[in-house]
Amino acid sequence: YTPYRNQSNLPVYDTAANDFNFATVFTDNEFSGHDRISATNAATIGLTTRLYDAETGEQAARFGVAQRYRIKDQAVTLPTSGQTSATNVAQKGVSDLLLGAQINWTSKWSLDTTFQYNPDERRSQRSVVTARYSPEPYHNLTASYRYQGPTVPGGTDGNKSIDVGWQWPLNDLWGDKGKDLGPGRGAGGGRWYAVGRLNYSLQDRKLTDGVLGVEYDGCCWIGRVVLEQLTTGQATASKRIMFQLEFVGFASIGTNPTRTLTQNIQRYQPLRQPYPGASRFTNYD
Known part of the structure; x- marks a missing residue:
């Protein structure tokens, strides 16, 4: 109160x-x-x-439900x-009634869902379904389906979208699996990493937001090139490209895209920063 x-x-x-x-x-x-x-x-x-x-x-699993009475x-x-x-x-x-569930099928696969139901209008107001595959450090694939219902039944201001994000070593394509040096230490020098996130609106049939980039781990230095597009209006979008050359443990030159990657890619792991693993209290309510 x-x-x-x-x-x-x-x-x-x-x-x-x-x-x-x-x-x-x-x-x-x-x-x-x-x-x-x-x-x-x-x-x-x-x-x-x-x-x-x-x-x-x-x-292994978590289920939740919540509702407020005013x-x-x-x-x-x-x-x-x-x-x-x-x-x-x-x-x-x-x-609205909130329903949520998270199921960790294995240590590599997980499914996360959230459902918002309007009891007065007897319809779904919002829902999100996310599947994630993360077999080892620096290997992460995420796919989400998002539904936002219209403000009023029959309205046209709702939206449906598909969101895909990833961080994956390109060297895996030609059999170079690298070394398991632990989170925040990379997987060895001479390795390329693809990073990105794409959000596609099914209703508007266009790409709304996107981040695409590559990282190169040269052992004592790291190079990054990242392109970003953000929708700022119904017909406008801002675009920028970020370059960075980082000398590990010393200094860096250019615009640091690490924050952009962390905010856009779920469970993105920096190549040379301490990365705390998932805590047992991460999802504590």
């Missing part, structure tokens, strides 16, 4: 309505940033269960929209 305070005279700099998902459904503030504090009068109920491998202790309408709003973007949460009554 958070009491209402009139904040209409305060400017908004970096605040926006939170997306509705498992990470935000339990938060007491429905806005990101510090320019608005929501008037919260609600109760959230959730349930999570996990299955573990008795021999290894690794998580006792009063949200009174604090943003000046640009007049209401929070998640109208099903801001209004009095029950929110």
Whole structure:
């Protein structure tokens, strides 16, 4: 519970309505940033269960469900929209129902799903299905299907997209498997790596966002070339190319694309940085 305070005279700099998902459904503030504090009068109920491998202790599966009940309408709003973007949460009554599951078939294969169901309109509002294959360090393939339902039934503002990401040594193509030096140390000198992520809109039939690049590990130096395209509007997109020459343990020249790769490619591993393995608390709720 958070009491209402009139904040209409305060400017908004970096605040926006939170997306509705498992990470935000339990938060007491429905806005990101510090320019608005929501008037919260609600109760959230959730349930999570996990299955573990008795021999290894690794998580084999996780299932979760959550829903929020709002006792009063949200009174604090943003000046640009007049209401929070998640109208099903801001209004009095029950929110959408969140369902999630993660299944680790083996240590290499995993499946992750999230489903958002609108009980009032009896339809799916959002769903994401992700399959991941990661057999060893620096070998990672991810494919996702994303569905965003329209704001109102029969609307045209929804979207369906396919998202594919990867980090894979090109030397594997000609039989050079490299050495297992551990995460953050590469797999030996003289090796090429392909990295990238492509997001394709099935509704618009076009590539919306994309990252393509190659990395070369020269043992004592690393070279990177990365191209990035980001959609900034319905008919506009920004494009840039990043070059970097890194002298390991000394200095680097050019624009560092590591942050772009980390943000766009799930489980991307830098070639020369300590990479913490998946912690047992990574998915702790």
